[in-house]
Amino acid sequence: MKDHRGVALIVASALFMQNLDSAVLATALPSMARDLNEDPARLGAAITAYLVSLTVFIPFSAWIADRFGAKRVFMLAIMVFVAASLLCGRADGLGELVAFRVLQGVGGAMMVPVGRLLLLRGVEKRDMLSAMAWLTMPALLGPVTGPPLGGLLTDLFSWRAVFWINVPIGLIGVVLVAWKIPHVAPARPGPPDVMGLVLTGVALAALMFGLETVGRHVVPGWMSWTGLALGLVAGALAVRHCRRVPQPAVDLSLFRIATFRDPAVAGSLFRTGAGAVPFLIPVMLQIGFGMSATESGFVSFATALGAFAMKPLVRPLLRRTGFRAALLANRVLAAAGIAALALLTPAWPGVAIFLLLAAGGLARSLQFTALNTLAFADVPTERMSRATALYGTLQQLTPALGVVLATTTLEASLALHGRDGLAVADFSTGFLVAAVVVLASIPLHARLAPDAGAEVSGHRR
Structure with a gap:
């Protein structure tokens, strides 16, 4: 692929929209709970329903992309996502909101893995790390702009506006895909x-x-x-x-590839623990610290800002250390960053909270990029569609498990202490549990070969 950067940036528009949607929704959650007369912990179902829908329908994406052409499916998926976003903005109750989020998940299930497939099928191994960086850096603008944008839209208009913002982004994405990405002919994958x-x-x-x-x-x-x-x-x-x-439907033989197995299995534990953090932070800042949606949005912005700042450093770091050493050392740093959030109280200065969140974002960003690149380092081109579908399923299932982990921990902490409403101590428990889950995968990373993925990272022993 001659212009892997251009294709990566266009595909990233879909990832930007999806990540923006998730980031603004977490910030708007307390306002949604008040408007719909629901408990904030129960409204976690609106996030989980979308992630579950993604997980259920992603396995279909490999066959559908091969059968009808990846570009055509990618464009249709963006349009479904946009239409479902409009419906979410008109929901009048938790039931309707969950149903429309499920439909939104159907679009996302075809959008992200098929977009990644468009890129990975044409990129050479030596350019894969660069391509993944170009793919994820614009996508990180979603989490960077999401919290403050979600807070502003919620305070100035209502939580419904956080869904409507997807409309112009999605339409621009469809136009760019139709204009710049070359046609991909359908294949004959056989019956599903x-x-x-x-x-x-x-x-x-x-x-x-x-x-x-x-x-x-x-x-x-x-x-x-x-x-x-x-x-x-x-x-x-x-x-x-x-x-x-x-x-x-699910090619389990991919787990025989060590560089796919480690990001899929050990990475799932990391994504589960890390997936609890974006849910816990904005809810804690608003309910536990008494911040407005706008204030919590600008503070939460620090996590994604740290993640965005890490992206240019990933390639030189991996070239110097290799995947195995980076994953092992950084996993400890990421867990420590999550556990440190348990120390937060309303007495902390805003600047100190911002810096702690930014530092945590740096560590988690390095881990995500390394995992997502290593997963496809040794996958043959002819198996790439099945690999993106299987890895995408795990990639979306684990944040859903992270939200479940967070809400279950909050409910258990409430019951244990006999309180009627959430307190700061409940969120501290949630962060500590998430940190333990992140640490649990270290023995799995230790089984990687020191030169795993060297063709992609450029690391030589």
Whole structure:
């Protein structure tokens, strides 16, 4: 690919829109809770529903992109995402909001992995780290601008405006894709693995439903436990099925590639723990510290600003240390940064909170970029569509688990202390639990070869 930077920037417009949507929604959550007369912890379902929908439908993206052409599917996905955003802005209750977020997730499920596929299929190994950096740097503008923009839109207009902002961004993205990205001819992937897709979808949806509702009195308890049991059974059947068919919906043989397995498995633990942080921070600042949506948005902005500042440093760091050393050392720093958030109180100066959040953003950004690049370092081109679909599924499932981890910890802390409303101590517990989950994957990273992904990082022992 001659112009991998240009393609990366155009594809990044979709990632920018998706990341902006997630960032502004977290900031607007307390205002949404007041307007819809819901508990803020329960409104985590609006975030989780979108992430679950992404997770369920991403496995379809590989077959659909091959069958109908990646460019065509990418453009349609952006339009579905924009239409669903308009509907979310008109929701009058939690049920409607969750339903429209599910539809939004369908668009996102085709948008992000197919966009990444458009880029990775044409880039050479030596340019992969550069391409991923160009892909993720504009996408990080979403989290950078999201918190302050979400706060301003919420305070000046209402929380509904945080969904409407997707409309102009999406339309610009569609025009750029149609104009600049070359046509990708459809292939003949054969019939889809319908049984595998159904079993995988049922397993993921049922598990996330059970995890989101268990012990929280949203639905009768038996429904939550039935969902968990159904998810485990369907998941076991899906694994058994995908191991037996020649063209499975989920290509589990990719886990035999060490440089794919580590980001997929160890990276999932990291993304789960780190995924709790964007939910906890704005809610804590508004409910625990008494900040307005605008104030919390500008403070939360520090995390994404730190992440954005790290991107130009990733390539020289990985060239010097290699993937294994960077992942091991930085995992400890990232966990320490999350655990340090448990020390925050309303007495802290705003500047100190800002700097702590920015430092945490630096560490988490390095980890995300290294994981996302290493995952595709040794994947053959002909298997790239299945790899992007499987990795994308894990990449979206784990932030959903992070939100569930955060809300479950808050509920447990409330019950343990016998309080009726959330306090700063409850959020401190949430940060400590998230840090422990992040640390849990260190033994898995230690199994990587010292020169893993050297062709991509440029590191030589």
